[in-house]
Amino acid sequence: MARTKGVAKTVVRYLLLIVVCAWTLAPVAWMVSLSFKGPTEWYAPNLIPIQPIIDNYISLFIPTNPIGGSHFFTSITEPITKPLINSLIAAGLGTLFAVLVGFLAAYGVSRYRAGGTFIIFFTLLTRMLPGATFVAPLMVFYSSIRFIDTYVGLILLYTAVTLTYAIWLMKGFIDEIPPEWEEAALLEGASPWTVLRKVTIPLTKGGLAASALFIFILNWSEFLFALVISVTQVTTLPVQISKYVSAVGRMYGTQASLGIIATIPSVALGYLIQKHLVTGFTFGRIR
Numbered sequence: 001m002a003r004t005k006g007v008a009k010t011v012v013r014y015l016l017l018i019v020v021c022a023w024t025l026a027p028v029a030w031m032v033s034l035s036f037k038g039p040t041e042w043y044a045p046n047l048i049p050i051q052p053i054i055d056n057y058i059s060l061f062i063p064t065n066p067i068g069g070s071h072f073f074t075s076i077t078e079p080i081t082k083p084l085i086n087s088l089i090a091a092g093l094g095t096l097f098a099v100l101v102g103f104l105a106a107y108g109v110s111r112y113r114a115g116g117t118f119i120i121f122f123t124l125l126t127r128m129l130p131g132a133t134f135v136a137p138l139m140v141f142y143s144s145i146r147f148i149d150t151y152v153g154l155i156l157l158y159t160a161v162t163l164t165y166a167i168w169l170m171k172g173f174i175d176e177i178p179p180e181w182e183e184a185a186l187l188e189g190a191s192p193w194t195v196l197r198k199v200t201i202p203l204t205k206g207g208l209a210a211s212a213l214f215i216f217i218l219n220w221s222e223f224l225f226a227l228v229i230s231v232t233q234v235t236t237l238p239v240q241i242s243k244y245v246s247a248v249g250r251m252y253g254t255q256a257s258l259g260i261i262a263t264i265p266s267v268a269l270g271y272l273i274q275k276h277l278v279t280g281f282t283f284g285r286i287r
Contacts (some may be wrong), residue, residue, distance in 0.1 A: 007209045009019065015093065031046065031259050031260060032256075032260060033047050033057050033253055034253055035150065035256040035257035036053060036054065036056070036253075036255050037049045038051060038053050038054075038253070040278055042253055056254045056257035060080045060257060061080065062079065063076050067254065076244065078163070080240060080261070082235070083235045083236055083237050083239070084261075086230075086234050086236050087236040088236075088265065089151060090151065090219065090236060091216055091220040092164065093155045094157075094158025094215075095162070095212055095215045095216040098158070098166045098209055098215050099170075099215060101166070102163055103158070103166070103204075105163075105166075105167050105207075106167045106168075106169075106170035106171040106195070107170075109194065110136055110174040112169050114266040122209070123163075123167050123170075126164055127164050130223065131224050132224070133184050134225075135224070138228065138229070139228060141195075148229050148231065149232065149233045150233070151234055153224075153285075154226065154229060154230065157225050158219045161218075161225065163265075166215055168209040170208070173206075173211075174200065176246065177203050181199060182195050182199055182200065205276055206276045209276030210276070213266075214286055216266065216269060220237075220266055221238060222236075223242075226239050237261075241255050
């Protein structure tokens with residue numbers, strides 16, 4: 001009887017896992033399928049394209065290229081090369097600064113209780129408000145200091161938006177390190193900076209990697225603020241996707257193909273740091 005219950009629980013567990021995986025991967029599969037469909041199939045319910053084409057991908061780099069034999073007239077005259085580079089620069093540097101500042105702030109809060117409980121509440125409070133509430137003040141402020149449509153403005157904005165997550169994530173990882181390990185290094189004559197560099201940072205390497213990946217994905221996919229402050233010079237990929245609209249409607253195949261390309265950097269980054277991610281996700285077991 002007990003064995004039957006155990007088998008039933010295992011079956012139910014695997015069925016739930018299959019349902020969750022299917023629910024998660026279904027939009028991805030549909031986007032991949034749509035990226036290979038011609039205009040006549042963009043609204044068709046079939047998952048497998050009847051006549052697969054790669055015109056959607058070609059049109060990203062050659063905007064004047066016909067898609068499935070049809071020409072679409074849009075305001076886009078340049079390839080996605082520049083928006084791709086803009087996204088890499090803004091998301092990459094924004095992630096670097098957010099993780100660096102977030103780690104130092106988290107270390108101060110964790111070890112020295114800097115700011116007390118107020119700083120923790122304040123950082124959380126900044127994420128309770130919807131992003132739309134900051135749009136008008138941001139536009140006024142950025143216009144006054146001429147940060148509209150600049151790399152500096154976008155990078156600083158990405159850093160500020162994700163800094164809260166960096167502090168919260170890194171504080172959790174630092175809290176898991178026994179303070180006695182750092183105190184032992186101090187007793188051996190190491191300076192606080194040496195302890196931070198040779199003890200704390202190596203032990204939180206997995207946490208840094210996990211935090212960096214999470215923050216990079218947030219910055220890479222950010223749309224609202226990038227739309228507000230970008231005009232022509234620092235247009236990012238999420239903003240570029242929204243521009244693929246012709247006189248007859250949205251170019252779903254082209255948008256899907258750009259969406260597929262946009263997922264590559266995040267997946268590649270996750271693959272490159274996967275060893276550190278495993279450490280980061282299991283960091284709570286250090287004790």
